[in-house]
Every structure is written in C-alpha cells, then in structure tokens.
Amino acid sequence: MQSIVLFGPPGAGKGTQAQRIMESTGLPQVSTGDMLRAAVAAGTPTGLEAKKYMDAGQLVPDEVIINLIKDRIKESDAQNGVMFDGFPRTIPQAEALASITEVSHVIAIDVPDERIVERICGRFTCNECGSVYHDTFNPTKVAGQCDNCDSKDFKRRADDNESTVMSRLTAYHEQTSPLADWYLSKGIFHVIDGDRDIDEISKDIIEALK
Ligand code: AMP
Numbered sequence: 001m002q003s004i005v006l007f008g009p010p011g012a013g014k015g016t017q018a019q020r021i022m023e024s025t026g027l028p029q030v031s032t033g034d035m036l037r038a039a040v041a042a043g044t045p046t047g048l049e050a051k052k053y054m055d056a057g058q059l060v061p062d063e064v065i066i067n068l069i070k071d072r073i074k075e076s077d078a079q080n081g082v083m084f085d086g087f088p089r090t091i092p093q094a095e096a097l098a099s100i101t102e103v104s105h106v107i108a109i110d111v112p113d114e115r116i117v118e119r120i121c122g123r124f125t126c127n128e129c130g131s132v133y134h135d136t137f138n139p140t141k142v143a144g145q146c147d148n149c150d151s152k153d154f155k156r157r158a159d160d161n162e163s164t165v166m167s168r169l170t171a172y173h174e175q176t177s178p179l180a181d182w183y184l185s186k187g188i189f190h191v192i193d194g195d196r197d198i199d200e201i202s203k204d205i206i207e208a209l210k
Contacts, residue, residue, distance in 0.1 A: 003027070003081040003101045004209065005088070007179070008109035010168045011120035012194045013201065016132045017109065018085045020202045025209065028077045031085040034130075035068050036060060037157075054159055057167025059089055059175055066096045073101060089176045094183075106183040107205050109194035113169060120165050127153040138198060 004027060006014040018029040036054060039047030046068065050060045069087060072078065081101065088094040097103065111119065122135040128151035133140055141147050146154075159168070183189040190208040194201055 002104040003084060003097075005084045005097075005103055005106040005183075006086075006109065007106050007176075007183075008194060009111060009113070009116055009172045009176075010165065011116045011123070012109040012111045013119075013198070014085045014109060016138070016198065017107075017202060017205055018083050019131065020198070021205055021209075022083070024206050025083055027081050027083040029085055030069070030072055030078070030082045030087070032060075032065055032068060032087040032089075033085075035072065039068075055164070057159060057164040057171065059171050062090055062092045062096070065089075065093055069093075069097070070100065088179065089171075091179060091182060094179055103183075103188060105209055106189045107208060108180060108189060108191045109201065109205075110191050111194040115195055116169060117162060117165050120160050121162055123160060124154045124156045126151050127155050 004025060006018055008014055015029075015031060015034075018031070022029060036047070036050045040051045040054070041047070046064060049064060053060045065087065073082060081104075084097075088097050119134065119137065122137070123132060124135070125132050126146040126149065129146060129149040131146055131148045132138070133154075144152055144154075146152075159165075180189060192201060192204050192208065
C-alpha cells in the first residue's frame, strides 16, 4: 500500500486538486478536515471535542486525528493506498503515518501568504457532490448550479473567514511547515507552484506522481 500526501497552507487548493487527480491516481481522497466537519455535523464526541479548535483556527490534538486516520485506512477502499488531504499536519502525525502506511510522494502546493485570505474568503462547496468553487477564481459555469451534478445547494465553511484564516496560517507556519524538511530528507517532497491556473497545477501534479 502506497499513499500520497497533498501538503500546503489552508486555501492552497489541496481539496480541489485531490478531486481533479482522483481519477488518474485511482486513490480515494482522505481529508481530515472533511472527516472532522462530518463528525461536528453528526454531533459525535470527536466532533464536539474538535469543534472548539476548528472554530478558533487551531489544530485538533494529534491523538484525535491519528485515531480517525487509523480507523479510516482500515476501510476497504483504502487498501491500495489513499490520497491524504490536510494530513499529516504535525511531526507526531507524520511519524504515526509512517508506522501505518508507506508514503510515495508528498506534493506541496505552494501559495504565498498574501494570496491565501482572498482564496479562502470566497470559496464554496456543492452540498451534493463536494465540488469546490470560488466566487472569483473558480466560479460555476452556470451561476448557482454545480458543474458536476447540477445541484443548486451550496455551503460555505464556518471557518472560512478572515480572522480564523490568520490563526490557521499561524498554525500552518508554526506546526505544519516544519514537516517540509522532514519529508525533504526522505527525498519524496515535490513542490508545485499553486498560484496558477487550476488545470496547469493538476497537470504538474500528475507529472510529479509518475
Ligand atoms: P481543513 O479542512 O484541512 O482546512 O481543516 C479544517 C480544520 O480542521 C483545521 O483548521 C483544524 O482545526 C482541523 N484539522 C484538519 N485536519 C487536521 C489535522 N491533520 N491535524 C489537526 N487539525 C486538523
């Protein structure tokens, strides 16, 4: 089993790219953010614990995340590897990951801080199929209708606001970016310029995965 990690700051486009390259990798997207939001919506004990950190733009404790991942990768669709989106985010999470699956590539989507706020404040997701859009940078082709499934039901994330974004960026720089050196030393770290056209980024990621 060989997995891929999509790495980068909040708003870099990890979720968007995961969906776009799913077909060519054949690996399911595993987003800890999506799993936590589902737990919050379902009101599970994990969701209740995670919500206070998520609302504050802070990282949820490693133990909670590692347990979620351990359960997720036991599922049948994960047996040939997965595409992690938003995990790992700390060195202890990366160490836990190394003990449960082999990571073949870490794809770092690089976007400068000054572009993050405008990219995050303006994004929205289809409630039916999860396709990700942005008011300015990636609008639906027909206003108010999902390109993928025609649904007219969209949602915006509670933590996609300017003040929470700044905390999420701080958490990224302090706790997550040190992972870059960790993975660089393993020779599996590929940096992709994420401040470009979405199709060009997907093309470069697929190339880096060859
Ligand atoms: P995301 O959807 O990846 O932007 O994650 C949204 C929020 O969920 C983050 O701001 C954190 O509070 C929490 N979260 C998601 N993934 C992790 C993780 N791997 N470690 C810690 N917290 C996480």
